Amino acid sequence: MKSNLSKMPVYAPITPGEPMEAIGQRIQRFATARAEHPALISEQSVVNWEALLNQTNKVANHLREAGLQHGDAVAALSENSTNYVALYLGVLTAGGCMVPLSGMASAEALNLMLSDCGAQFLFVSQKNRDLLQSLRPGLKALANNRIVSLDENGEGIGQTLGDWLGNASSEAHPADVSPDDAFNIIYSSGTTGTPKGILHDYRFRQRQMERMSRYGLDGEAVNLVSTPLYSNTTLVSVLPTLFHGGTLVIMAKFDARRFLELAETHRVTHAMLVPVQYQRILSDTEFDRFDLSSFKLKLCTSAPLRPEVIADAMARWPGNLREVYGLTEGGISTSLDCAAHPSKWSSVGIPTEGAEVRVIDEDGQELPSGETGELVGRAISMMRGYVNQPEQTQEMLWESPGGQVFYRSGDMGRIDEDGFIHILDRRKDMIISGGFNIYAVDLEKALLDHPAVEDAAVIGIPSDQWGETPLGLVILKPGQKNSGPELLQWANERLGKSQRISAIELREELPRSTIGKILKRELRAPYWQPFKR
Structure with missing residues (x-):
């Protein structure tokens, strides 16, 4: 797999000599620097950094013992859990490529994804056991001993994670990786044909992690995670928190009241949410009795947040609110600081550092400020392409008169006189x-x-x-x-x-x-x- 991915073109700007410390290498230091600091908090347990690193290294070492090669894909089908996070970090530490899968996808689509990425291992939670049974007839290239349960109960799946790890070493042997190496593949939710596999390399993720850390997602963050790990929305905030040694409070399933309880109990500072979650949390009849004073910043993405919801959150929920607009593919990246720009709450903000957004018409001609067309963007983080789908990748590209490659968003919008981007609709909608x-x-x-x-x-x-x-x-x-x-x-x-x-x-x-x-x-x-x- 590595050879195929390494041949995919690089569309992001390349900075010669750009420093890079892979997450699998970087997190090793936290075992000694903050061994007792909580890394993961779930409903079942609190895992400190020393324990997380031990499990991460065991996963990495046993994956290699079991035959994982550099760049090989490892897939997971699970709700959020501490084991899932350890698996994710372990795959990266071993030099593999993580492929998180959605339990909302059909068995047919999941089989296509697993075949497309050439997954060498599949880790499944008990919640997805029945879905796995629907998958098994199509998993001809994946041996049963490479299908592992992420839970303590392996019934209907295979070995449990603990049994599979056995006496694996917890010594640190993080793989050497380059900016061009595969980090993860995120699959789109297409309903026909093979869903598009969006390849992120280490360059993409490191730049994104560094940018998001400027919003406080660092070693002091307590980040409440309530969206699934197979979504790029989640990874945008989870990865920088881990990269800097912070704390994740993990919800397996979102519930507005439980979110508020966890936020108060664990003195949460950050959360990445989607618009419907804001609506449900703010409409909870008990919202105002919870102490949310620890919040420093709330982030919103996946769809524009209505101005009236922003107003409600800014009035009643401590800490700032920042709306983030971008594609899983990268290329387009904007941010709206709601405290700094109250007159622009109907927009998704301005391009982030190193990003550029333009508007084009149906013929691919650039439009002036104020006119409506398709938004295209170029940024420091851009996917390598859709795995095994070069034609679909080409359809995504727009080349500026100056020869720079931009990604087409599929979103219709405009740029106002102050440079703020307003989204109107999906082009197909x-x-x-x-x-x-x-x-x-x-x-x-x-x-x-x-x-x-x-x-x-x-x-x-x-x-x-x-x-x-x-x-x-x-x-x-x-x-x-x-x-x-x-x-x-x-x-x-x-x-x-x-x-x-x-x-x-x-x-x-x-x-x-x-x-x-x-x-x-x-x-x-x-x-x-x-x-x-």
């Missing part, structure tokens, strides 16, 4: 009705302004007259009795003629990914299915 481009976010904002509306999504559905037309899907706040026609009239009175919503349907819930994104593809499917051949 944009509604084209009667020849007019309609951005769902504008319609959703109108609906969300209604005091009875808890949540809303707008999608394009087929229309004989207009080609497609906007449909509003609305969740009402508890106790509200407003009808669809009432909401429709209210919203359309506040929208332009070309933006009018055709109808509103009331829903009990909206489908979301595990990191809180509304799955518009699922919402659209029933309306467009009759038109598919």
